[in-house]
Amino acid sequence: MDTEAMKNQRKKELEEMKKRLAEIKEKNKNSKAAATTKPTISSPSTTDAPAGTSSPPTTGMDFDSFIDSVNQIVPTPTSPTTAAADSTTTTTASTTGSTGAGGYRAVLSIHTMVSEIDIPPKETIMYTKTSQTVDLDSAVNTASSGTNEDHHQTPNKNNKNKYHMHTLTTSQENATSTNNTESPPTNTATTNTSTEQTDDNDKDQDDVVIPELDDFEKQNILDSDAFKSFFTKSSKVIERALYLDDSVDILVDYTLSDDSKSKSSGKELKLVATLADERWTKHRSVTDINWSPKHPELVVSSYSANEAGSHDPDGVVLVWSVNNYFQKPEYVFNCQSPVMTTFFSKFHPTLIVGGTYSGQIVIWDTRAKSTPVQRTPLSSVGHTHPVYSMAVVGSANANSLVSISTDAKLCSWNLENLLQPIETIELNNTKNTSSSGTGSGTGASSSVSGAGSSIAVTSLIFPENELSQFYIGTEEGVVCQASRHGSKIVMNERYKGHFGPITSVDLHPSKGNVDFSQYFISSSTDWTVKLWSTKKEAPIYSFEDYVDYVYDARWSPVHPSVFATGDGSGLLSLWDLNQDLESPIFRHKVSQRSVNRLSWSHDGKKLLVGDSGGSLSLFDSTEFSSPTSEEWNQFEDVIDKMVSKSHSQDSPLLGSNETDGMANLSISDQ
Amino acid sequence: MSEIEESFKRIQTHKGVVGVLIINRNGSVIKSTFDQETSVSYSKMVIDIFPKADQLLKINSDNDELSFFRVRSKDNDIMITPDKDFFLLVVNKIHKE
Numbered sequence: 127m128d129t130e131a132m133k134n135q136r137k138k139e140l141e142e143m144k145k146r147l148a149e150i151k152e153k154n155k156n157s158k159a160a161a162t163t164k165p166t167i168s169s170p171s172t173t174d175a176p177a178g179t180s181s182p183p184t185t186g187m188d189f190d191s192f193i194d195s196v197n198q199i200v201p202t203p204t205s206p207t208t209a210a211a212d213s214t215t216t217t218t219a220s221t222t223g224s225t226g227a228g229g230y231r232a233v234l235s236i237h238t239m240v241s242e243i244d245i246p247p248k249e250t251i252m253y254t255k256t257s258q259t260v261d262l263d264s265a266v267n268t269a270s271s272g273t274n275e276d277h278h279q280t281p282n283k284n285n286k287n288k289y290h291m292h293t294l295t296t297s298q299e300n301a302t303s304t305n306n307t308e309s310p311p312t313n314t315a316t317t318n319t320s321t322e323q324t325d326d327n328d329k330d331q332d333d334v335v336i337p338e339l340d341d342f343e344k345q346n347i348l349d350s351d352a353f354k355s356f357f358t359k360s361s362k363v364i365e366r367a368l369y370l371d372d373s374v375d376i377l378v379d380y381t382l383s384d385d386s387k388s389k390s391s392g393k394e395l396k397l398v399a400t401l402a403d404e405r406w407t408k409h410r411s412v413t414d415i416n417w418s419p420k421h422p423e424l425v426v427s428s429y430s431a432n433e434a435g436s437h438d439p440d441g442v443v444l445v446w447s448v449n450n451y452f453q454k455p456e457y458v459f460n461c462q463s464p465v466m467t468t469f470f471s472k473f474h475p476t477l478i479v480g481g482t483y484s485g486q487i488v489i490w491d492t493r494a495k496s497t498p499v500q501r502t503p504l505s506s507v508g509h510t511h512p513v514y515s516m517a518v519v520g521s522a523n524a525n526s527l528v529s530i531s532t533d534a535k536l537c538s539w540n541l542e543n544l545l546q547p548i549e550t551i552e553l554n555n556t557k558n559t560s561s562s563g564t565g566s567g568t569g570a571s572s573s574v575s576g577a578g579s580s581i582a583v584t585s586l587i588f589p590e591n592e593l594s595q596f597y598i599g600t601e602e603g604v605v606c607q608a609s610r611h612g613s614k615i616v617m618n619e620r621y622k623g624h625f626g627p628i629t630s631v632d633l634h635p636s637k638g639n640v641d642f643s644q645y646f647i648s649s650s651t652d653w654t655v656k657l658w659s660t661k662k663e664a665p666i667y668s669f670e671d672y673v674d675y676v677y678d679a680r681w682s683p684v685h686p687s688v689f690a691t692g693d694g695s696g697l698l699s700l701w702d703l704n705q706d707l708e709s710p711i712f713r714h715k716v717s718q719r720s721v722n723r724l725s726w727s728h729d730g731k732k733l734l735v736g737d738s739g740g741s742l743s744l745f746d747s748t749e750f751s752s753p754t755s756e757e758w759n760q761f762e763d764v765i766d767k768m769v770s771k772s773h774s775q776d777s778p779l780l781g782s783n784e785t786d787g788m789a790n791l792s793i794s795d796q
Numbered sequence: 797m798s799e800i801e802e803s804f805k806r807i808q809t810h811k812g813v814v815g816v817l818i819i820n821r822n823g824s825v826i827k828s829t830f831d832q833e834t835s836v837s838y839s840k841m842v843i844d845i846f847p848k849a850d851q852l853l854k855i856n857s858d859n860d861e862l863s864f865f866r867v868r869s870k871d872n873d874i875m876i877t878p879d880k881d882f883f884l885l886v887v888n889k890i891h892k893e
Contacts, residue, residue, distance in 0.1 A: 336823040336836055336843075347826050352881060354800060357818070360877035360884045361803040363864055367875050368810050368888065376868075454806070 362456075370449065393749045394712045395700060395733060401427075401446050401742040403455055409434040410442060412736025414467040415725035420475035422727060423449040424456070425734060427742055428465035428480060441465045443480055443490065448732060448744055459490040461498055471541060472518045473525050479541075481513030487529055487544060502544045509533055515586035519593050532582035532601065536615065551615050553581045553598075553608070581606070585631050589643065597646065599628030605648050607660060621658050623665040626651035630678045638686055638758040645765065647689055649676040655691055659769070667768045669701065671709045677722050684730035685753045687761040692721025698735050698745075704760045707768075716743050807886060812873075814887040819843075821881050842876060842883055850878075 339347070347353050402408070410429035418424035424447055431440040441461035463484035471477040471489075478490045480498075485508060488498035502508040511533035518527050518541070526548060527539040537547040585599035594610045595618075603624040608617045630649045634642040644660045653672045656665040674694030682688040687704040696717035699710035717737035725734045730751040735743045808816050808829055817835055818827040823843040828835040850862040865876040873888040 336825075336839055339824045339826065344826050347820065348800070353826075356879045356882045357800050357803065357884065360879060360882075361800075361807060363877050364807055364875055364884060364886050365803075365810070367864070367866070368807070368813070368886070371812075371873070371888070371890065 366447075366449070395698070395714065395745040395747050395750075397714070397743060398732075398746045399448070399744045401448070401455075401734075401744065402740060403444065405438070406442050406444055406455065406458060407740035408432075409436075410740045411719070411738030412722050412740060412742060413465060414469070415723045415734050415736050415742065416469035417725060417727050417734075418470045418475065419472050419728075420470070422729065423447050424470075425725070425742075426468050426470055426478055427723075427734075427736060428468040429740060431464045441480070441482055441488075443468050443478060445478070445492065446742065448727075448734070457492055457496070459496050459498070461486075461488045461501070466512050466514050467516055469516070469518075471527075473520075473522045474541065477541065479516060479518070479527060481516050481529060481531075483512045485509030485511055485513055485531060485533070487513060487516070487527070487539065489541065489544065500544045502539070502547075507546060507550075508537060509535055511535075511582075514584050515598075517586060517588045517596075519588050528586070528588070528596075530583045530586045530598065532584065534581050534583065536583075536610075549613060551610065551613060553583065553615055584628055587631050587633060589633055597631050597633065599631040599648055601627040603627060603650060603652070605631055605646075605658065619660065619663065621648075621663055621665070623656055623658075623668070624648065624650035624652050624654070626675075629676060630680070632680050632689070634686075635681050635683045636686070637684070638753075639755055640686070640758045640762045642686060642761070642765070647679045647681065649679040649691060651675040653693075655679045655689075657768070662769075664772065666765070666772050667707065669707075671699070675720070677720060678724045680724045680726060682730050682747070682750055683726050683728060685750050686758050687753075687764065688750050690724050690726070690733060690735075692716070692724050692735060692737075694720040696721055696737060698724070698743075700750075702750075703764050704757055707764070714745075717741065812889050814889050817883075817885040817887075819883050819885070821883075826882070838885060838887075842885060846876075846878055846883070 407429060409432045412427055413430055414428045416426055418426070424445060426443060426445050429442040429444070432438065439460040439462055441463050443459040443461075443465050444455035445457040445459075447456050459478065459480075461480065461482060463482035463486060465480040465482050465488075468478060468480040471479055476492045478492065480488045480490070482488060484504060486504050487502045487508065489500040490496070491499045509529065509531040511531045513529050513531045516527060516529040518525055520526055525541070527541055528536065529539065530536045530553070534553045536551045536553055538549045539547050581598070582601035583598045584601055586596060587598075588596045596608060596610075598606050598608060600606065603622070603626050605621040605624075605628055606617050607619040607621070608615050628648050628650050632647050634645040634647075636642040636645075645666075646658050646660065647655055648658065649655045653670070653674060653676065655669040655672075655676050657667040657669070658665050669691075672691075672693050672695075676691055676693045679689055679691040682690070685702075688700065688702050691699045691701070691710075693699070696715055696719055698714045698716045698721055700712040702711045705711050716735050717739050719738040721735055721737050723736040725736075726732070726747070727734075731746070731748045733745040733747045735745065737743070804816060804827070807813060815829040815834075816827075817825065817830060817838055819825050819835075819839045819842065823836075823839040825832070825835045825839055830838065846862070846865070849865055853860055853862050862878055865878060867874045871890050873890055875886045875888065877884045
């Protein structure tokens with residue numbers, strides 16, 4: 127409605143204006159030549175903008191009159207205004223791509239406005255103009271009201287930009303809605319470009335010809351190596367994302383509903399998943415589990431030979447990711463002999479070390495194939511008995527692999543070169559004496575307590591940051607603390623108390639306000655787990671609530687008083703010594719067969735349990751992963767009590783030194 | 797080959813997965829669980845949207861490469877892993893317990 131009125135008004139004004147123009151034309155025809163320069167610069171530029179347009183010839187006629195008018199008024203301050211306004215509006219008029227008639231009308235109206243309103247230019251007005259150019263009519267109005275010659279080029283440009291953007295959006299709208307309508311023939315340059323863009327978009331949307339492949343080509347691609355490597359990589363990514371979605375809802379909204387999620391009151395471990403593989407873990411039993419030091423979700427596990435017999439190699443080591451419970455291991459590694467122990471090398475996160483039943487030590491690389499990248503020779507240079515325990519000691523720059531076997535040999539290896547051990551040391555049972563490598567051979571002695579006999583080591587453990595001092599568990603049921611001095615090994619302490627072979631030794635991780643690092647637990651086939659202090663030869667406490675061999679006992683890495691055990695009856699037991707010394711606080715039947723190995727994640731929030739059925743059971747132990755500082759003090763009290771008790775009473779179960787010796791003797795007598 | 801088939805099947809049978817599509821850089825369908833028409837319309841969109849997503853990522857770091865691309869609504873989820881020559885697309889329906 128407004129525009130109608132304005133148009134009418136403008137028509138009137140236009141007529142007036144025409145008259146005046148004619149007058150001025152006649153008066154000042156002669157001053158043309160002097161002032162042509164600037165206007166001609168500006169006017170071609172404006173005509174450039176709608177270059178090659180179909181703008182009606184009337185516009186051309188107008189230009190003549192513009193130039194004329196400009197020329198004559200150049201000396202006066204109003205003249206630039208006219209020129210600028212004229213040219214810009216021409217641009218706007220022509221670029222807006224309205225119908226020819228509309229454009230024409232607009233152009234004319236400008237003249238009226240310009241001549242009528244004589245406002246000195248203001249800088250700010252330029253912005254108003256540019257911002258409003260989208261709307262044709264208002265643009266014309268404001269354009270006419272301001273700008274001078276200095277700003278002539280800039281607003282012009284702004285105009286164009288604005289329009290460009292505008293047309294872009296419209297073109298996209300067009301594209302998304304329907305096919306763009308045929309642009310009217312009167313359209314000017316900018317609208318032309320807009321249609322071009324629309325065409326582009328149309329192409330993207332509809333006209334892109336997607337080449338179709340026939341079956342043969344498809345098969346070719348599917349068989350290509352490039353495709354295989356692509357698919358192996360990206361299918362893993364996708365699966366991770368899929369499985370992650372199952373466990374974590376990234377769009378969870380806690381402001382909604384509060385009904386679900388009632389927390390169970392009793393503290394317990396929750397079975398989260400079972401990791402097993404039809405081909406690689408069936409009929410095998412888990413021999414070892416260890417977490418990656420670099421990737422908290424990666425775990426490596428080793429397996430015994432396939433009981434049912436298969437064409438696959440005997441030695442199997444699998445790497446699992448526990449974040450997304452794949453039904454498939456991330457990596458599969460093989461070797462010829464069953465692997466008894468395996469772990470990620472502390473300082474080489476891609477290397478996995480395995481100790482085998484044959485005595486060979488092998489190294490796999492996650493960057494390489496499933497076969498070992500390195501292996502030790504199968505000769506007397508290395509181990510000739512099963513390697514049940516190994517450790518990487520040292521620092522990132524100087525480290526070595528220490529392995530120990532039931533042949534009573536301790537070897538140090540350079541991880542870069544497994545062809546020959548750095549050193550070999552015979553372990554000898556004699557207290558405070560030692561013998562160096564070459565002498566006694568592998569003499570497996572049947573007598574246990576006889577001096578000079580060699581030790582069959584089943585487990586080896588180095589305290590953190592310790593290079594020479596270590597603890598070993600033996601087949602004889604004795605835990606020893608020993609130190610290496612050059613080529614000699616000195617047995618410092620012998621902890622006697624178990625009546626059967628030691629199956630595991632674990633030092634207290636002790637990362638709290640009280641230092642418990644002198645305490646360790648051991649498990650044995652004598653149906654007990656015992657707690658020791660490194661300063662006492664007799665156990666502090668014996669946990670007897672078992673009816674089968676205990677295969678493994680591991681401290682929680684974060685909770686001072688919690689440890690987990692696995693036994694031959696397939697039970698996982700969780701002890702919290704602050705709560706109960708007589709029986710475990712939580713028990714779960716993991717397997718019909720025995721539980722062989724346990725491993726806590728580094729943050730203590732997950733516990734993996736491996737059984738002789740080849741399955742790894744993943745438990746959520748988050749409830750035991752954030753002990754209060756009181757727990758530490760409480761545990762100190764508990765231990766103090768236990769220590770004083772074990773002093774006062776000579777329980778045959780806990781064993782004083784003497785009864786212990788007797789027991790050992792009786793075993794050796796058999 | 798069989799391993800690829802296996803992975804493909806495993807993804808396809810994962811709870812919530814509606815379909816899996818593999819296309820090459822030109823948009824040609826290599827392997828799909830959708831019908832031809834749906835596959836092609838997905839393919840066109842992926843081809844169209846990928847360069848933009850890649851550019852989006854490059855605003856911040858020039859030599860970075862788009863490696864995983866995900867569009868998610870409350871109930872629907874489309875994941876794309878682009879590679880030099882191929883795209884793997886998985887359409888997933890979020891299941892609620």
